[in-house]
Amino acid sequence: QLPKRVDVYEVGPRDGLQNELRTLPTRDKARLINALVAAGEKRIEVTSFVSPKWIPQLADAEELLRLVGRREGVVFSALVPNLKGLERAKEAGLQEAAIFISASEAHSKKNINKSIAEALAGAREVTGAALQAGMQVRGYLSTVWGCPYEGDVPVERVVDICRQLVDAGIYQLSLGDTIGIGTPRQTEVLLEALLKHIPVEKLALHLHDTRGTALANALVGLSAGVTTFDASIGGLGGCPYAPGAAGNLATEDAVFMLHGMGVDTGINLDRLVEAGEIAQELIGRKLAGKYLQAALGE
Numbered sequence: 001q002l003p004k005r006v007d008v009y010e011v012g013p014r015d016g017l018q019n020e021l022r023t024l025p026t027r028d029k030a031r032l033i034n035a036l037v038a039a040g041e042k043r044i045e046v047t048s049f050v051s052p053k054w055i056p057q058l059a060d061a062e063e064l065l066r067l068v069g070r071r072e073g074v075v076f077s078a079l080v081p082n083l084k085g086l087e088r089a090k091e092a093g094l095q096e097a098a099i100f101i102s103a104s105e106a107h108s109k110k111n112i113n114k115s116i117a118e119a120l121a122g123a124r125e126v127t128g129a130a131l132q133a134g135m136q137v138r139g140y141l142s143t144v145w146g147c148p149y150e151g152d153v154p155v156e157r158v159v160d161i162c163r164q165l166v167d168a169g170i171y172q173l174s175l176g177d178t179i180g181i182g183t184p185r186q187t188e189v190l191l192e193a194l195l196k197h198i199p200v201e202k203l204a205l206h207l208h209d210t211r212g213t214a215l216a217n218a219l220v221g222l223s224a225g226v227t228t229f230d231a232s233i234g235g236l237g238g239c240p241y242a243p244g245a246a247g248n249l250a251t252e253d254a255v256f257m258l259h260g261m262g263v264d265t266g267i268n269l270d271r272l273v274e275a276g277e278i279a280q281e282l283i284g285r286k287l288a289g290k291y292l293q294a295a296l297g298e
């Protein structure tokens with residue numbers, strides 16, 4: 001029995017654009033976000049309030065939030081790594097903060113210059129302060145299926161960190177296959193272990209499609225009752241010049257499969273293709289999304 005309805009959480013403007021070589025002008029980002037809203041997307045991660053030295057592509061977070069404003073029924077979110085980021089986010093009127101930590105020490109160090117324990121403490125601090133400021137807070141755990149530096153990540157560690165993150169007060173926890181290395185049986189085992197401790201409504205899957213397994217893993221999640229899937233328009237993010245980087249599960253591929261299986265998303269697939277076309281035009285190359293290429297080739 002599949003869920004009747006799932007949420008797609010769009011990460012193209014954040015995860016996609018942070019991994020593209022070309023930094024888009026703010027107005028182009030806003031144009032893309034407007035197209036996603038026009039397609040019926042309701043949850044969009046638009047940028048990050050991280051250090052501009054670390055992610056220069058998203059240095060215009062404040063200006064972008066000003067440009068996109070607020071939309072009825074749509075929640076714009078952004079990554080927030082620390083209290084400094086939260087101050088910026090508050091000032092910019094952000095509705096939802098997304099905290100993020102890793103399940104492997106080496107990735108944690110490389111990504112945010114903190115150990116897992118330090119990152120957990122920081123995530124608690126930011127979550128508490130964001131809730132107090134009236135924002136809702138989502139959380140990510142990265143390298144759940146494997147780490148680019150350490151390889152396998154033990155399921156027990158993942159479960160332990162997930163429990164701590166949920167206890168910190170986030171409303172949803174998104175499990176990251178950061179390097180797109182997960183396979184379906186692994187996803188089954190992982191979800192089985194997690195669902196003993198965490199209600200399925202709290203979980204989302206954030207699958208990068210580096211090795212072509214994102215949709216298969218999403219299907220395993222859907223069968224296990226997961227009802228939120230992160231996705232990126234056109235599979236944005238697979239910069240061909242950045243070795244190892246690859247985009248997320250393409251939003252149109254996910255929506256096409258879901259609709260075909262009788263699962264509603266509230267998104268208009270044709271309008272989504274239009275948004276994908278805009279993304280391609282802005283980024284200046286063909287994107288990886290399979291449905292997008294098929295639709296544009298027709």
Ligand code: HMG
Nearest residue numbers: 049050051054081084085100111112113140142143176178
């Ligand atoms: P640090 O260098 O250890 O921190 O960076 P610091 O506190 O010493 O700060 C260094 C400088 O950055 C200082 O400026 C701070 O003021 C400034 P300076 O004195 O040198 O002029 N700074 C900031 N500026 C603006 N906004 C801020 C901020 N914080 C400090 N919020 C830090 C630590 C966490 C800041 C840094 O490592 C960072 O920004 N990392 C973010 C990296 C990132 O965005 N990674 C990608 C997102 S995660 C991801 O993609 C995975 C995900 O998609 C899930 C998955 O796929 O698995 C979510």
Ligand code: MG
Nearest residue numbers: 015176178206
């Ligand atoms: Mg990601």
